[in-house]
Amino acid sequence: MRGRGPAPPPGPDPFADGLPPLDGDRVRLRAPRPADAADVLAVFGDAGHLRYWSHGPLADLDAARAYVDGIGAGWRERRLFQWAVTEPPDDRLVGTVTLVDWDREHRRAEVGFILHPAYAGRGLATDAVRTALRFAVGAMDLHRVEADVDPENAASLRLLERLGFRREGVLRERWFTFGTWKDSVVLGLLAADLAGGADAGGAG
Numbered sequence: 096m097r098g099r100g101p102a103p104p105p106g107p108d109p110f111a112d113g114l115p116p117l118d119g120d121r122v123r124l125r126a127p128r129p130a131d132a133a134d135v136l137a138v139f140g141d142a143g144h145l146r147y148w149s150h151g152p153l154a155d156l157d158a159a160r161a162y163v164d165g166i167g168a169g170w171r172e173r174r175l176f177q178w179a180v181t182e183p184p185d186d187r188l189v190g191t192v193t194l195v196d197w198d199r200e201h202r203r204a205e206v207g208f209i210l211h212p213a214y215a216g217r218g219l220a221t222d223a224v225r226t227a228l229r230f231a232v233g234a235m236d237l238h239r240v241e242a243d244v245d246p247e248n249a250a251s252l253r254l255l256e257r258l259g260f261r262r263e264g265v266l267r268e269r270w271f272t273f274g275t276w277k278d279s280v281v282l283g284l285l286a287a288d289l290a291g292g293a294d295a296g297g298a299g
């Protein structure tokens with residue numbers, strides 16, 4: 096086991112101006128806001144859609160508002176970068192893409208993503224994740240990005256492998272969700288693996 100003592104003090108904050116909006120080929124990523132709560136509920140409110148997620152569905156609009164507040168709190172601690180996925184010119188939230196557990200010393204984080212089912216199957220999630228990864232290996236200067244996926248989540252595994260992730264192993268019974276233990280497939284992407292390379296900054 097590697098040491099897990101107190102972390103060294105972080106260096107200067109490169110993101111003091113806020114979570115930067117990012118433009119993909121077809122999506123725009125922006126900071127979630129309180130007015131997104133109803134759309135957040137539409138994305139995170141269905142148990143079937145969340146069957147491979149790390150928690151159960153949001154119960155109601157109040158839970159969705161609290162969820163949006165939690166995104167802001169995670170951002171203030173620089174623990175959670177979670178963007179709303181939008182499809183311009185529409186500014187409506189249709190999913191989210193996340194970088195979490197940012198380790199500045201070892202230059203790694205974990206990626207997560209979800210899209211409203213009505214927007215699936217067109218490559219929007221792939222574009223959103225690729226855009227976040229370019230930011231991760233560009234502006235955040237990450238060396239490695241990890242993903243933790245249910246072995247039965249074929250769409251998610253396809254998406255990640257399309258972007259250059261490699262399967263690195265299986266962790267047994269890592270999550271207790273929906274009353275049952277679920278394994279994790281752990282995937283990793285090194286900065287050099289990302290097709291098309293990095294994007295140094297935000298979209299302004």
Ligand SMILES: CC(C)(COP(=O)(O)OP(=O)(O)OC[C@H]1O[C@@H](n2cnc3c(N)ncnc32)[C@H](O)[C@@H]1OP(=O)(O)O)[C@@H](O)C(=O)NCCC(=O)NCCS
Pocket residue numbers: 144145147148207208209210211214215216217218219220221222243244245248250251253254
């Ligand atoms: C994971 C999830 C975001 C994937 O959604 P998706 O619709 O498969 O992903 P995309 O929007 O990138 O669309 C990819 C599909 O569009 C097709 N496609 C069409 N045009 C495309 C393009 N320009 N680029 C990429 N794919 C394109 C692909 O062939 C692919 O179809 P396939 O699944 O038959 O291979 C979605 O299933 C989801 O929200 N699941 C619930 C949450 C979840 O489990 N998240 C992952 C946790 S690890």
